[in-house]
Amino acid sequence: MMRLELVKRPQRSALFSALSPFIAFALTIIAGAVLFALLGVNPLTAFRIYFVEPVSQVWQLHELAIKAAPLILIAVGLSVCYKANIWNIGAEGQFIFGAIFGSAIPVLFPQFEGPLVLPLMLLLGMVGGAAYAAIPAFLKTRFNTNEILTSLMLVYVAQLFLDWLVRGPWRDPQGHGFPQTIQFGDSAVLPELMPDAGRANWGFVFALVAALLIWILMGRMLKGFEVRVLGSSPRAGRFAGFGLSRMVFFAFLLSGALAGLAGISEVSGAIGQLQPVISPGYGFTAIIVAFLGRLNPLGIIAAGLVLALTYLGGEAVQSALGISDKVARVFQGMLLFFVLGCDTLIHYRIRLIGLALTKQEGAAKLDAAPKLKEAR
Amino acid sequence: MSANHDGANLLEVRGLTKIFGTLTACDHIDLNIAKGEIHALLGENGAGKSTLVKMLFGSLEPNSGEIFWNGQAVRITSPGAAKKLGIGMVFQHFSLFEALTAAENIALSLDDGSPISSIAAKARALSYSYGLPLDPDSLVGDLSVGERQRIEIIRCLLQTPQLIILDEPTSVLTPQEADKLFETLERLRSEGKSILYISHRLEEVKRICDRATVLRHGKVVGHCNPREETAASLARMMVGNEVQAVVRAPVDGIETAQPLLEIRGLTRKPATPFSIPLKNISLNVRAGEVIGIAGVAGNGQGEFFESVSGEVLQQDAASVRIRGKDAGGLTITGRRLLGAAFVPEERLGHGAAPRMKLSENLLLSRHATDGKAFVGAGGMVKSGAIYAASQRIIEAMDVRKSAPDPEAAALSGGNLQKFIVGRELDRRPSVMVVNQPTWGVDAGAAAHIRQALIELSRSGSAVLVISQDLDELFEISDAIAVMHNGELSKPMPIAEATFEKVGLLMGGAEPGHAEHTLETA
Structure with a gap:
């Protein structure tokens, strides 16, 4: 008889820290194959349609970049929160408020044009996201409320507020009653990177730059050190003279600003106007991206591309095989589940143990030990 | 009193080996513990003591070797298995949940589903009968290290073990508390229980232990009767050479030296219902001297350290002054910038x-x-x-x-x-404040740290040491003050201080009265 045992490693394993996302991805593929087989589809065909076909042409890569940009932008901000042990679950709401704040310029002042419009919109988007994130930060520092609950609940407030805006005060009067704002003017649209090749816009560049800056912040700067100390041992952080309340605001404002930037980039780039739903759950999927990327900004870039692919693949299998595009959600969920599971391997190793180790075996081991030592 | 050496061994260990990577932490360890004896396990940091007892308690699995319990070969695969055999352990680093009460912590480890109230009553009764008074309803987070240790001991005793492993138990106790613990241990021995006693304190090993096994670099270097050895000979076995005694040169002209750390009427309300309020504490530490603060665990030392370090700010900016500047309103960073340095109790x-x-x-x-x-x-x-x-x-x-x-x-x-x-x-630093500088630190390292603190003061810094280890304070301090119930006595010059005088103050004698009785004595 055998049993599995988790044995704590003396130090965290750098190897498994790097391998864990790949193991998780492999396990997701295996579980996905079972899932497709149960749905009556040949798994190989399904995987080709899900993971390969959506990225087989240049314009499709542009679509991938469009989906990946908000995921990466939000996830690098969240990685700072999570490293600080602060649980911002409300990036979706901050994304929406960034979009609303930034859209105020083209919606309320459509006649205002010129090169200043876009930078102002982006800036307002960051302000909007940060301001919305400041609410749970304030509640946490002032009343010690649980930020997981407050930030999550504020997502629904944001969604309903946006819904009300586009049906009510901000509705396009010439829009035949559709719940949406006017189309943004030309100077309020985020330019495409290579208009001849595909639709990808500057949002992807923002994401890469943000990831790089956060990587430097976390790995090389005193502020990043402060984040890591307060996240891993708050009492040692206090001894170091770092303030926890200041950190709560820093992490929320930073991640809120990045989510807001993602929101306004999405609206002014890919969509071009405000509508009741502007995100297929980017703010929540970004949580998976953050963990799949090991809370490391460079890892998050890769993870963001992988999760973007699950969106595209979901659409692809729906049109090609008639499987619900909810399968994308299933893949995202499985990925997060396996990533968190595989993280155990960083601090523990798995050992197989024979339950009935006889005395003879023990004696044999005893004999073997000195030889081992001599060999060394 | 005498150990039963003739009786069968309760625990026999043969050739126990544990390898971590390239390091052989325990190398063919042999150890016999008889019924009804207190057996000392001696060794420096990293000698393999903790690894050995972790294997005995089932937290680690040996690479090779055998363990016999009452003559039967056994495999101890988990702490649960160890408890079932009758092995209890009190760890040096406690495993307690701070947000739970003492009784709840005990209930968690008993795992037998009996109601908290009955466990609390049992724990209270047991703690008083063994002279280790404990309030089972107090929150662990509000207890001192010494009090937390009592929970661990009581928790262990409640499981009626045959063999009790104690890792550095007196490192957090006052002499009086340690005496009580020794009484408890002797009583347990008279009840036929065996004790494996891990310590660096050679004097107490000589005092209460029947036999000793000495480890060095993962190997057994000797078995001996500690009563027939001197502290120096035991230390030599442990370290491999003589431990250097701490040297404290007398200082001249200290009376006129500049006070670098001044505490004036420091008062602090209790932060939680269980913490100790600080009452009007005043103290000067001058350039060139080491002041020691003695006291039983949980008499406000932690609160005092927080207030002096700036982890907690004071209303009155002048209540803490560093190098002549008001620092009461400064954060720990601000105080460090004035030249102060701090070492807290928990590492x-x-x-x-x-x-x-x-x-x-x-x-x-x-x-x-x-x-x-x-x-x-x-x-x-x-x-x-x-x-x-x-x-x-x-x-x-x-x-x-x-x-x-x-x-x-x-x-x-x-x-x-x-x-x-x-x-x-x-x-x-010009001001150094240290809380428990050598808690759980072996003799060689402790001497090194103490010598370094003395040298710092002699180079012109003010050093304030808070410690529950009286030997240590007498070794390094130029004057000793005693903290009791949030109040601080006047510092006593080391030439006038004795264990008895300090012990009286630690026990709560009024500072004024104590001085008076001393004069008449």
Whole structure:
């Protein structure tokens, strides 16, 4: 008889820290194959349609970049929160408020044009996201409320507020009653990177730059050190003279600003106007991206591309095989589940143990030990 | 009183070996523990004591070797299995949930589903009968280290073990508390129970232990009867050479020296219902002297340290003055910038971040004071500079480690403490405040730390040491004050201080009265 045992490693394993996302991805593929087989589809065909076909042409890569940009932008901000042990679950709401704040310029002042419009919109988007994130930060520092609950609940407030805006005060009067704002003017649209090749816009560049800056912040700067100390041992952080309340605001404002930037980039780039739903759950999927990327900004870039692919693949299998595009959600969920599971391997190793180790075996081991030592 | 050497061995260990990577932590260890004896396990930090007892308690599995319990070969695969056999353990680092009460913590480990109230009653009765009074309803987070240890001991005793393993039990106790513990241990021995007693304190090993096994570098270097040995001969077996005694040169002209740390009427309301209020504490520490603060655990030392370090701010800015400047309203960073350095009681999680490298832990307390050296333009950390500085400290303090720049948690307690003290000494601070400088640290490392503190003071700094170890305070202090129930007695010059006088104050005699009785005595 055998049993599995988790044995704590003396130090965290750098190897498994790097391998864990790949193991998780492999396990997701295996579980996905079972899932497709149960749905009556040949798994190989399904995987080709899900993971390969959506990225087989240049314009499709542009679509991938469009989906990946908000995921990466939000996830690098969240990685700072999570490293600080602060649980911002409300990036979706901050994304929406960034979009609303930034859209105020083209919606309320459509006649205002010129090169200043876009930078102002982006800036307002960051302000909007940060301001919305400041609410749970304030509640946490002032009343010690649980930020997981407050930030999550504020997502629904944001969604309903946006819904009300586009049906009510901000509705396009010439829009035949559709719940949406006017189309943004030309100077309020985020330019495409290579208009001849595909639709990808500057949002992807923002994401890469943000990831790089956060990587430097976390790995090389005193502020990043402060984040890591307060996240891993708050009492040692206090001894170091770092303030926890200041950190709560820093992490929320930073991640809120990045989510807001993602929101306004999405609206002014890919969509071009405000509508009741502007995100297929980017703010929540970004949580998976953050963990799949090991809370490391460079890892998050890769993870963001992988999760973007699950969106595209979901659409692809729906049109090609008639499987619900909810399968994308299933893949995202499985990925997060396996990533968190595989993280155990960083601090523990798995050992197989024979339950009935006889005395003879023990004696044999005893004999073997000195030889081992001599060999060394 | 005498141990039953003729009776069968309760526990026999043969050739027990544990290998971590390339390090053989325990190398063919042999150990016999008879029924009804107190057996000492001696050794320096890293000698393999903890690894050995972890194998006996089932937290670690040996690579080879055999364990016999009452003559039967056994495999101890888990702490649960050890408890079932009748092995109980009191760890040096406690495993208690701070947010739960003492009784709830005990209930968690008993795991037999009996109601908390009956466990609390049992624990209370047992604690009083063994002379270790404990309020089972108090929150662990509000208890001192000494009180937490009592929970661990009571929790262990409630499981009626045959063999009790105690890891450094007296390191947090006053002489009187330790005496009580020894009475408890002797009573347990008279009840036929066996005790494996791990300690660095050679005098107490000589006093209560029947036999001793000495480990060095993972190997047994000798079995002996500690009563027939001297402390020096035991130390020689442990370390392999003589432990250097701490040298404290007398200081001249201390009366006229500048006070570098002044505490004036420091008062603090209790932060939680269980913490101790500080009452009108005044104390001067002058350049060139070491002042010791004695006291039983949980009499306000933790609160006092927080107030002096600036982890908690004072209303009255003049209640703490550093180098002549009001510091009561300054944060810990502000006080460090005035030239003060602090070493807290808890190493892991307070003085150091466990999962961070030593070089990063250097930055922890010195990012502001050494801002120019360690942090460059725009807040970039100069990792080369902090690595070089941490290596300098590691060398100066003789910190033993397994990797060039390991995580703090990977170091043994004594070695980490040497690093944390060395981190502050390296700054040459003008004011140094240390809480429990050598708690759970072996003799060699403790001597090193104490000598370093004395040398710092002799180079012109003011050193304030809070400790529950009276031997230590008498060894290094120029004057000793006693903290009791949030009040601080007047410092007693070391020439006038005796264990009895200090002990009286620790027990709560009025400072004024105590001096009076001493005069008449």
